[in-house]
Amino acid sequence: MTTALDPLAAHRVAREPFYQPRGDEIALFEASYARRLPLILKGPTGCGKTRFVEHMAWRLRRPLVTVACHEDLGTGDLVGRWLLEGDGTRWQDGPLALAARHGAICYLDELVEARANTTVVIHPLTDTRRVLPIAARNEIVHAHPDFQLVVSYNPSPAAAEMKPATRQRFCALEFGYPEPEQEAGIVMRESGLDVERASCIVAFGMRTRRLEGAGLDEGASTRMLIHAAELVVQGLSPTTACRVAMVDALSDDADVTEALQFALDASF
Amino acid sequence: MSAILVAATTHAPLTQWLRLLWDRAPTLCFDSESPCICGGTIHLPARDQWRHHAAAAAHATAHLVYSPASFDGTGLGPLARALAGLLEDARVEALAMRELPGLARLWQPLHTATPALGVDVESLLRRLARALADPGYVDPDPWVAKGRRLFFVDAELGLSALRTPAEVRRAAMLLGNDLGQQRLQFNAKGYVPAPAYRDDHRWMWPVELAVTPPPASGIAVDEQQEPPELAVDESVYPEWDRLIARVRNDWTRVVETPVVASTEAVADDSEPRRTARGLRGSLRRLGEVAPAARRAEEGEVFEPAALVEWRIARWLGQAPDARVYRAPAARRVRAGVWLLVDQSASSALAHDDAGNDQLRVAVRAAGAIAAALQELGVACAIAGFSSNGRHAVRLRRAKSFGERADRHMQARLDALRPGGSTRLGAALRHAAAGLVSTGAARSWVIVLSDADAHDVDIHDPAYLVEDARHAVRVAAAQGVRMAGLVLGRAGTARARRIFGTRGALALGSLQGLPRALQALLR
Numbered sequence: 001m002t003t004a005l006d007p008l009a010a011h012r013v014a015r016e017p018f019y020q021p022r023g024d025e026i027a028l029f030e031a032s033y034a035r036r037l038p039l040i041l042k043g044p045t046g047c048g049k050t051r052f053v054e055h056m057a058w059r060l061r062r063p064l065v066t067v068a069c070h071e072d073l074g075t076g077d078l079v080g081r082w083l084l085e086g087d088g089t090r091w092q093d094g095p096l097a098l099a100a101r102h103g104a105i106c107y108l109d110e111l112v113e114a115r116a117n118t119t120v121v122i123h124p125l126t127d128t129r130r131v132l133p134i135a136a137r138n139e140i141v142h143a144h145p146d147f148q149l150v151v152s153y154n155p156s157p158a159a160a161e162m163k164p165a166t167r168q169r170f171c172a173l174e175f176g177y178p179e180p181e182q183e184a185g186i187v188m189r190e191s192g193l194d195v196e197r198a199s200c201i202v203a204f205g206m207r208t209r210r211l212e213g214a215g216l217d218e219g220a221s222t223r224m225l226i227h228a229a230e231l232v233v234q235g236l237s238p239t240t241a242c243r244v245a246m247v248d249a250l251s252d253d254a255d256v257t258e259a260l261q262f263a264l265d266a267s268f
Numbered sequence: 269m270s271a272i273l274v275a276a277t278t279h280a281p282l283t284q285w286l287r288l289l290w291d292r293a294p295t296l297c298f299d300s301e302s303p304c305i306c307g308g309t310i311h312l313p314a315r316d317q318w319r320h321h322a323a324a325a326a327h328a329t330a331h332l333v334y335s336p337a338s339f340d341g342t343g344l345g346p347l348a349r350a351l352a353g354l355l356e357d358a359r360v361e362a363l364a365m366r367e368l369p370g371l372a373r374l375w376q377p378l379h380t381a382t383p384a385l386g387v388d389v390e391s392l393l394r395r396l397a398r399a400l401a402d403p404g405y406v407d408p409d410p411w412v413a414k415g416r417r418l419f420f421v422d423a424e425l426g427l428s429a430l431r432t433p434a435e436v437r438r439a440a441m442l443l444g445n446d447l448g449q450q451r452l453q454f455n456a457k458g459y460v461p462a463p464a465y466r467d468d469h470r471w472m473w474p475v476e477l478a479v480t481p482p483p484a485s486g487i488a489v490d491e492q493q494e495p496p497e498l499a500v501d502e503s504v505y506p507e508w509d510r511l512i513a514r515v516r517n518d519w520t521r522v523v524e525t526p527v528v529a530s531t532e533a534v535a536d537d538s539e540p541r542r543t544a545r546g547l548r549g550s551l552r553r554l555g556e557v558a559p560a561a562r563r564a565e566e567g568e569v570f571e572p573a574a575l576v577e578w579r580i581a582r583w584l585g586q587a588p589d590a591r592v593y594r595a596p597a598a599r600r601v602r603a604g605v606w607l608l609v610d611q612s613a614s615s616a617l618a619h620d621d622a623g624n625d626q627l628r629v630a631v632r633a634a635g636a637i638a639a640a641l642q643e644l645g646v647a648c649a650i651a652g653f654s655s656n657g658r659h660a661v662r663l664r665r666a667k668s669f670g671e672r673a674d675r676h677m678q679a680r681l682d683a684l685r686p687g688g689s690t691r692l693g694a695a696l697r698h699a700a701a702g703l704v705s706t707g708a709a710r711s712w713v714i715v716l717s718d719a720d721a722h723d724v725d726i727h728d729p730a731y732l733v734e735d736a737r738h739a740v741r742v743a744a745a746q747g748v749r750m751a752g753l754v755l756g757r758a759g760t761a762r763a764r765r766i767f768g769t770r771g772a773l774a775l776g777s778l779q780g781l782p783r784a785l786q787a788l789l790r
Contacts, residue, residue: 074596076568084578084592089570136568210291215284255515259281262322263288266370 008063008102019048019055020186025173029056032171033105038126038149040167043175046221048186049152052175053107062146063104065095069114075121078108079134091137100125100132103144111151112162119166125149126169180206183222191229197238201228204242204267208250208260215256220246239268282325283517289326289368290333296325302460303328303467310467323374323465330360331471339433341473344440346456347389347447352440353461353469354393355430358400358419362428376402378463383407389447389454394462396443411450415443505697507658508738510731515738520694524651524663527680535678540635543778547640550785554603554646554710567593604647604669604708606699607634609684610717610755611652611664616686617718619755620777626755630716631681633753633781634666637714638673647708648673650681653695654688657725661694669706689723692766693735696750700743711748712789718756719763719772736766751788753781 006012032039033056041049050066057064067078080094099106111119124131130143151170153162178186180202187198202225209219224246231241247260287293300311303324310328312321335356341349365372379398385391387409396415398405403423407413418439421429430436447454461468507519563574571594581588615627634650641648650667666680667673696713703711721732740750752763752772763772773784 074568076566081568081593082570084575207288210287211284214287214293255281255517256284259284259288262281262285264370266289266326266368266374268370 007098008065008104011063011065011104013054013058013064016058017051017054018189019051020178020182020189022175022178022182025052025175026056026059028173030060033060033148036130036145036148038170039151040162040170040172041150041152041175042155042172043152044177044218044221045154046223047175047177048222049175050107050109053105053150053152057105060105062148063099063102064107065099065104066107066109067095068109069111069118071113071115073114073118075118076136078118078121079132079136082136096122096125097132097134097141100141100143100147103146105148105150108149108151110154111166112153116163119163122149122151123166123169177206177209177222183225186222187225187229190226192233193229197232198229200238200268201225201232201242204264205246207263207267208246211256211259215253215259216251220250224249239264242267281517282321285322286325286329290329292329292332294329294332303465305331305467305471308332320378320465323378324467326364326371326374327357327361327465328467330364331356331467334360334363335471336433337471338474339437339472344437345444346459347454348437348440348444349469349473350393350454350456350459350461351443352436353472354397355400355419355436355439356469356472357461357466358397359428359430359436361401362426365426375465378465379405380463383409387452389452390459390462392447392452397462397466411443411446414446415439418442503698503701505694505701507693508735510734511728520658520661520691520697522661522663522694522698524665524698527652527664527666527683535675535682537635537639537675537678539778540632540678541639543632543636543781544639544643546782547636547785548643550782550789551637551640551644551646554605554641554644554712554789562595563589563591564593564595565590567595569594602647602706602708603710603712604703604706605637605641605649605712605714606703607637607648607650608663608695608699608713608715608717609634609650609652609666609681610654610690610692610715611684611686612654612688612690612720613686614690614718614720615755617756625686626718627684627686629775629778630755631666631678631684632778633716633775635673635678635681636778636781637785638667638677642673647706649699649702650677651695651699652681652684653690655691655694655723656688657723658691658694661691661698662688663695663698690717690721691723691732692717692719692721693732693739696736696739696743700739700746700748700750703748704746713743713748713750714788715750715752715767716755716775717752717759717763719752719754719759719766721762721766733762733765740767740771753784753788
């Protein structure tokens with residue numbers, strides 16, 4: 001299929017992304033999608049929210065349009081804008097308009113990071129209207145029947161609050177870090193490391209989560225553990241790998257880093 | 269190799285380290301001759317090496333994690349008790365090392381006993397301690413070998429056969445009997461468990477030994493001097509110790525209470541309101557961002573003039589300016605200001621010829637600033653602060669972020685009374701933490717004080733000044749800026765040491781407030 005025929009070709013998930021279910025989240029997502037209910041995925045950094053959405057897009061055979069939100073994200077970045085071209089102007093759909101027009105799952109990662117006036121553009125898409133007004137083009141896009149909106153939100157102490165007017169439009173799926181055995185399984189699957197060393201890395205990673213709110217905003221994410229395991233597979237010792245992938249990456253505070261380093265020394 | 273063995277002369281990260289290891293955060297006091305555990309608090313020798321602190325703290329915390337709360341000492345003589353303590357030490361360390369193998373590198377090198385020590389009871393106890401802690405240690409003594417056999421079910425794996433207090437007790441009695449039969453004398457009074465990182469086991473036998481924790485360092489603080497107040501918030505903060513050039517973690521306790529004033533109380537706030545009108549200009553910039561450029565390369569709406577210029581440039585064959593979009597307008601940012609009013613005893617000093625004391629001028633100024641900020645839509649909180657030692661830093665909240673700046677607020681401000689000392693750094697850290705938690709994009713702490721930082725438990729005049737300076741620098745790194753409005757002529761130099769040359773100005777009278785704020789909030 002060419003891009004001209006399928007504007008979402010680049011967003012299709014060809015191969016199954018590995019995802020280790022922790023509970024009934026797959027069934028819950030499928031139920032929400034069946035009714036096209038917007039979803040918030042809540043959970044700490046690197047616990048698998050994005051991977052879960054990719055997996056669900058593959059499972060539901062829907063294209064996935066992902067936007068990483070940031071504080072400078074304007075309405076035009078989501079909806080689209082006029083571009084100068086040759087002697088005239090050309091309209092280019094933004095990712096949200098693209099997904100709504102052609103029927104993709106639109107995943108807005110860390111939505112609260114976006115400016116408040118940007119966030120409101122999703123409101124008409126998240127209620128029964130299911131429309132996206134594009135003021136710059138004087139157009140109202142009626143969402144494709146396959147379109148669904150999914151946003152992620154990391155409710156850490158450092159994060160901004162999500163406004164009730166936005167929050168109450170969504171159903172929510174809560175994510176946490178997996179259980180130790182599950183997490184070791186994920187680390188092994190993603191990195192190819194053996195069970196013994198993967199378990200040691202996971203045990204140290206879980207220790208770092210004890211400093212949440214007591215020196216760290218968040219402990220090591222599953223993603224960090226996988227990075228450490230990949231470095232071990234690459235030939236580094238577990239201690240060095242954990243230092244590079246976790247201890248030095250988690251904090252710039254000298255005391256916290258020192259405590260983490262000593263804890264790492266005690267762990268292996 | 270291990271960073272633990274690279275002795276750093278610090279105990280700052282110890283608390284975090286213990287939390288990482290076992291998710292425990294026992295109180296650590298560096299005030300004891302030798303390590304001991306009292307009521308869950310770990311007392312460690314002052315001015316020791318990090319390696320010993322780490323070893324002692326990890327050992328004591330292992331007791332808190334793996335040991336029962338106490339042992340039954342009925343029928344056990346002094347020697348059997350010493351042996352039970354030794355076996356329990358080895359048991360918790362074995363469990364800890366199963367979980368955290370690296371701890372072996374911390375503890376084992378501290379065991380230095382050898383057969384050459386001899387065969388008196390103390391030496392045998394030390395040799396047994398080493399035999400149980402160090403699998404590579406070889407001791408020819410049959411009693412030590414028997415102890416090892418009784419202790420381990422699998423010495424290679426570090427698996428102890430002793431799982432319950434009763435099993436520890438039985439093994440201790442067996443080993444004690446053997447020594448008794450050898451007619452060896454045990455000096456119970458002079459016995460100190462070895463190596464020195466191990467605690468003295470006073471927690472094991474709580475009934476017989478009256479446990480009195482050693483006095484905390486510094487001057488004891490009589491909390492009863494303070495009237496009972498309803499604490500709404502209690503926090504602990506670090507403090508910078510300039511002598512050791514380190515931060516002492518969890519060193520000061522800040523108790524925040526609302527100001528006790530009748531809910532009906534109102535005060536005449538006409539003077540602060542008058543002053544507030546003149547302040548709006550000085551404070552306006554707090555709620556704004558710098559005006560943005562008018563054109564941008566990316567945007568949502570074309571800037572027509574820029575499009576025309578772009579087209580002309582193309583006709584002329586020149587490189588057109590790509591900034592053809594209208595830049596987003598300067599937007600207001602969420603700002604937060606915390607006003608700290610020094611209500612220490614010295615704030616009762618006369619400030620002007622009209623008979624106003626420093627505190628009176630400070631609360632009037634704070635009231636005026638709060639009223640002006642309210643009109644500008646900038647969140648503001650006000651608290652008076654004073655201290656009575658590091659455990660009793662009090663903040664009295666006269667206005668919370670959500671409350672209105674009105675006559676009730678002025679009444680609460682007027683209810684602040686002079687008393688106590690000025691532990692400025694702790695108050696600054698509390699205010700900064702409060703501002704960070706609001707998520708305000710632009711935060712200021714403004715202190716109204718004579719900047720004479722002192723406290724009853726500090727005798728070094730530079731100590732609290734340097735601590736406050738440290739608090740200002742840490743806050744700056746978190747995006748919280750701090751400034752001082754200095755009451756009284758003498759304090760400006762001290763305040764400049766704390767807040768920086770441009771961060772402190774003398775406040776002569778309320779009339780000078782607009783100009784002072786304009787200069788400070790640049």
